[in-house]
Amino acid sequence: MNTKNFKRAKYLCLSIIISLALVLGACGNSNALVKQEGQSQTEKTQIVATTTMLADLSRIIGGDLVKVKGLMGPGIDPHLYQASAGDVSALQNADVVVYHGLDLEGKMGAVFDSLSEMNKTIIRAEDAIDRSDLLSDEEDANYFDPHIWFDVSLWKDVTEHFAREMALYDPDNASVYALNAENYLRELDEAELYIKNRVDELPEDSRVLITAHDAFQYFAHAYGFEVRGLQGISTDAEAGTADVRELADFIIDREIKAIFIESSVPHKSVEALQAAVRAQGFDVEIGGELYSDSLGDQVSGHETYIATIKANIDTIVDALK
Amino acid sequence: MNHNAKKSEVAIEVFDLTVAYDIKPVLWDVDILFRRAKSTAIVGPNGAGKSTLIKAMLGMIRPLTGAVHFYSKSGLLQRNQIAYVPQSASIDWDFPITVLDVVLMGRYGHLGWIKRPGKHDRELATDALEKVGMQDYKTRQISELSGGQQQRVFLARAFAQEATVYLMDEPFKGVDASTEAAIVDLLKEIISSGNTIVLVHHDLNTVADYFDELCLINKRIIAHGPIEKVFNEENINRTYGRNSLAKAGLA
Structure with missing residues (x-):
């Protein structure tokens, strides 16, 4: 094992011990209100999501268990968006980073690369979609069209993937994420029918x-x-x-x-x-x-x-x- | 109205309900009263609008016209008093969650946000799992179970909700014989505690054994009432087409 890996393993052990301590602490008073709104903001999972679509999804599935910061505002073009210094520190301080992938955030690739080296929990919408469901660019078959949210059935895949990843990150609350996802999937069914x-x-x-x-x-x-x-x-x-x-x-x-x-x-x-x-x-x-x-x-x-x-x-x- | 019921006996009132997909109506002008402490099977051919009726009653599909009211003994029912068991779970249950946690989901309506399930909730969830014979699987991952076992867990979840009205979409579909027997016992227990069940069913052979009332449907309500009055050859033929009972080998 080289030093870098050893350091990472040490860091990992430490974070496991800390999260175990948190979990045990929470179990100790399972009858009490563990996380009351407005009282203990710091206990909420801090999520940073790149696009408005992913920030919306994070809020719906995470509910009151999470605090979501969306980097891009309404009307912002994600293809051209460049991370500010403030964004980079928000991403570094987040518990979970949610981004789209498929090169949608075209100018942010280097930032995500550096995050993945930090052992941070990252949820990528791209990973939710079966390759065979992706449409490629007419001019360049190696390049996939990232605009998957226009097909509600693909957004359902993203919803399930997101809820599953959140449950793995925070297994204590897996049932909350599952229930929120189940309810939201029904709303998406209804929206699909409307379209x-x-x-x-x-x-x-x-x-x-x-x-x-x-x-x-x-x-x-x-x-x-x-x-x-x-x-x-x-x-x-x-x-x-x-x-x-x-x-x-x-x-x-x-x-x-x-x-x-x-x-x-x-x-x-x-x-x-x-x-x-x-x-x-x-x-x-x-x-x-x-x-x-x-x-x-x-x-x-x-x-x-x-x-x-x-x-x-x-x-x-x-x-x- | 197909049969008369006193207001105090009514659990669900469906009034003038019409639902359309793609312009074509799937349900046409449905008026029906479901009686309290009875189990009603909704039966009809494929595409008759059985699931649609359940979904429209729950507000999951917006109808073109009509209204649905759920009543408790004293007034209108709260949303968390209505339990729903979907046909096959809408979520992909390749989900990192234990069987007990799935059943505890049924308790969230009683908890208020963010309050964790307490001892009482866990006991209720464990009881519900025992009722469906799944107590030994409590700590298993839901993804490790067979389809029939998953179905039992979802019924346990609905049961743990301690609802007043249970709407179920084909809970018997694709389950093994022992699961079917476990579900039947659970239905009986729900009814005997004064609660109401409306259930989409597909097996004419078992209708008379499992349910109190029958609602035959084919886009419209064909017949509705107590099994002994409604379940006859003429009504089945009107629902499924001529001589269908003979074809099904039931005549």
């Missing part, structure tokens, strides 16, 4: 979704839409004029009623597309703003995953009807 019912309101040839970037592949795959985006999957490349012209022809050809802007992507490319279509004498509406890489904010009332995906399907169906 399917709304999609059924559209004639099949109207199920075309045009947005600024190709974030909606999973949505398309799950709910039977054809999607076209101005840019590729990642938002860090901008659309070229050839893309705009080609897509404008497609819109006119298919007589598509509406195209959509996204909360976390600049609007100008979609507005350019609208102008290109109008220049050829066909009118296409901007159907509204979709949430793509983040959830809504509290002002919109769409600050949860379920509210956000329902708002999206309402925007899409109402504009294309």
